Amino acid sequence: MAQLLSSSCSLTISSRNKPYLKPLNQCSTPFSVMVGCNNSRSPLRRLSLRDQKPRKSFSAVHAAAVSTSQDTPVQTSSGDPFKAKRVMVFGGDGYCGWATALHLSNKGYEVAIVDNLVRRLFDHQLGLDSLTPISSIQNRLHRWKALTGKSIELYIGDICDFEFLAETFKSYEPDAVVHFAEQRSAPYSMIDRSRAVYTQQNNVIGTLNVLFAIKEYREQCHLVKLGTMGEYGTPNIDIEEGYITITHNGRTDTLPYPKQASSFYHLSKVHDSHNIAFTCKAWGIRATDLNQGVVYGVITDETAMHEELYNRFDYDAIFGTALNRFCVQAAVGHPLTVYGKGGQTRGFLDIRDTVRCVELAIANPANPGEFRVFNQFTEQFKVSELANLVTKAGEKLGLDVKTMSVPNPRVELEEHYYNCKNTKLIDLGLKPHFLSDSLLDSLLNFTVQYKDRVDTKQIMPGVSWRKVGVKTKTVPA
Numbered sequence: 001m002a003q004l005l006s007s008s009c010s011l012t013i014s015s016r017n018k019p020y021l022k023p024l025n026q027c028s029t030p031f032s033v034m035v036g037c038n039n040s041r042s043p044l045r046r047l048s049l050r051d052q053k054p055r056k057s058f059s060a061v062h063a064a065a066v067s068t069s070q071d072t073p074v075q076t077s078s079g080d081p082f083k084a085k086r087v088m089v090f091g092g093d094g095y096c097g098w099a100t101a102l103h104l105s106n107k108g109y110e111v112a113i114v115d116n117l118v119r120r121l122f123d124h125q126l127g128l129d130s131l132t133p134i135s136s137i138q139n140r141l142h143r144w145k146a147l148t149g150k151s152i153e154l155y156i157g158d159i160c161d162f163e164f165l166a167e168t169f170k171s172y173e174p175d176a177v178v179h180f181a182e183q184r185s186a187p188y189s190m191i192d193r194s195r196a197v198y199t200q201q202n203n204v205i206g207t208l209n210v211l212f213a214i215k216e217y218r219e220q221c222h223l224v225k226l227g228t229m230g231e232y233g234t235p236n237i238d239i240e241e242g243y244i245t246i247t248h249n250g251r252t253d254t255l256p257y258p259k260q261a262s263s264f265y266h267l268s269k270v271h272d273s274h275n276i277a278f279t280c281k282a283w284g285i286r287a288t289d290l291n292q293g294v295v296y297g298v299i300t301d302e303t304a305m306h307e308e309l310y311n312r313f314d315y316d317a318i319f320g321t322a323l324n325r326f327c328v329q330a331a332v333g334h335p336l337t338v339y340g341k342g343g344q345t346r347g348f349l350d351i352r353d354t355v356r357c358v359e360l361a362i363a364n365p366a367n368p369g370e371f372r373v374f375n376q377f378t379e380q381f382k383v384s385e386l387a388n389l390v391t392k393a394g395e396k397l398g399l400d401v402k403t404m405s406v407p408n409p410r411v412e413l414e415e416h417y418y419n420c421k422n423t424k425l426i427d428l429g430l431k432p433h434f435l436s437d438s439l440l441d442s443l444l445n446f447t448v449q450y451k452d453r454v455d456t457k458q459i460m461p462g463v464s465w466r467k468v469g470v471k472t473k474t475v476p477a
């Protein structure tokens with residue numbers, strides 16, 4: 001049995017002779033990552049960087065562009081259409097963040113990644129691994145620079161540590177921040193009390209810190225925050241984009257759309273949305289909440305350029321998302337794990353659209369004081385429909401794909417009405433990549449290529465919404 005670290009792990013990054021907050025890819029000395037345990041309440045105590053000398057950062061923008069399909073002119077806050085904006089990507093070492101950081105850099109933005117690498121630590125703690133081998137963040141960035149001439153700055157640290165976060169703001173002076181840096185797995189948040197508490201502390205306090213940092217150090221900065229479609233739940237009426245106009249007892253108002261989150265993770269996102277909405281009103285912060293659907297796929301124009309740029313691809317029951325998991329299950333001959341009746345309907349999108357949506361949000365910022373909400377997905381599917389699509393695509397490749405119904409570990413409706421609006425990003429210019437046969441073929445081929453790396457013991461769900469425990473749990477190794 002692999003011991004899940006009981007709320008009691010710390011990860012320290014140390015670097016000898018390293019100026020505090022010098023972007024880490026500009027450090028001449030190597031730094032090391034140490035994982036250790038203590039008795040703190042959080043699975044991750046804060047990362048510490050020593051030497052407290054803030055710096056101003058003026059990174060050069062290199063010319064060599066990598067061609068992509070949908071070009072958007074980059075606007076600065078001063079309105080100059082040719083000068084790149086400075087964007088900090090919180091969580092830029094993760095699945096969506098890494099692809100987005102490269103995409104924005106490719107598009108001519110100056111980019112800095114801020115990440116405490118906790119996602120990699122979760123893998124160590126839980127005995128999980130990405131289907132794709134992923135390089136260290138340092139090697140990723142060196143490879144990107146070697147291929148394109150473009151630098152992405154790197155700040156390793158925890159955004160829950162306000163001192164660290166404040167220094168990154170003062171040092172980098174971002175025009176926009178894209179905030180992916182959260183614990184983003186619903187099952188992880190439902191393992192036990194310590195993971196529930198960690199998820200809400202990490203997500204809610206991290207976002208609050210970002211809001212305070214913008215207010216204090218960079219009040220014009222546009223916050224682009226990743227929320228989730230899961231905040232809405234599955235109401236028996238159409239889901240609007242953020243707001244709904246209601247007439248009640250003869251009076252009419254436009255109000256935030258009701259939220260019915262169904263895990264401690266999803267609830268953390270609801271709390272975030274409320275905190276952001278409040279600070280837009282109270283402090284005039286400009287913010288876009290991207291209520292994202294379930295992301296699938298692994299390749300973007302940029303991550304496909306070299307193996308060292310490959311993105312992570314989670315297929316386990318804790319971090320893997322539905323379609324990605326089904327493709328891996330088909331590749332290794334495991335029956336597709338449909339939870340319950342499989343009638344759960346959700347919004348989905350290709351990771352190539354995730355990066356494009358973020359780009360569109362940055363290029364068309366919210367106004368000061370505006371709390372803008374976009375529903376960021378391109379198609380709706382029932383889980384059983386996804387399983388059928390993967391079965392057909394697998395048959396074309398000669399795979400014998402079976403489906404099994406697994407007792408649903410979640411508390412959710414298994415058959416329900418679902419009709420969500422998603423026009424705002426399309427209006428801004430999004431041209432969706434729909435889930436075509438050819439995409440499924442290539443995704444399946446990709447998973448077949450790496451199938452020897454699959455640990456089939458990680459496929460079946462082991463976390464139950466009803467049996468969430470007080471005591472720290474272990475999982476089978």
Ligand SMILES: NC(=O)c1ccc[n+]([C@@H]2O[C@H](COP(=O)([O-])OP(=O)(O)OC[C@H]3O[C@@H](n4cnc5c(N)ncnc54)[C@H](O)[C@@H]3O)[C@@H](O)[C@H]2O)c1
Nearest residue numbers: 091093094095096116117118119158159181182184226295
């Ligand atoms: N992947 C999806 O299908 C999906 C769907 C809807 C919404 N989202 C949202 O998008 C965002 C990114 O998701 P993802 O799949 O890329 O997740 P991920 O876990 O792959 O990436 C998150 C990154 O944030 C970092 N991080 C977490 N807490 C941090 C902290 N306190 N300080 C600094 N760094 C921290 C992690 O190390 C990781 O690199 C999340 O907010 C998630 O809720 C994702």
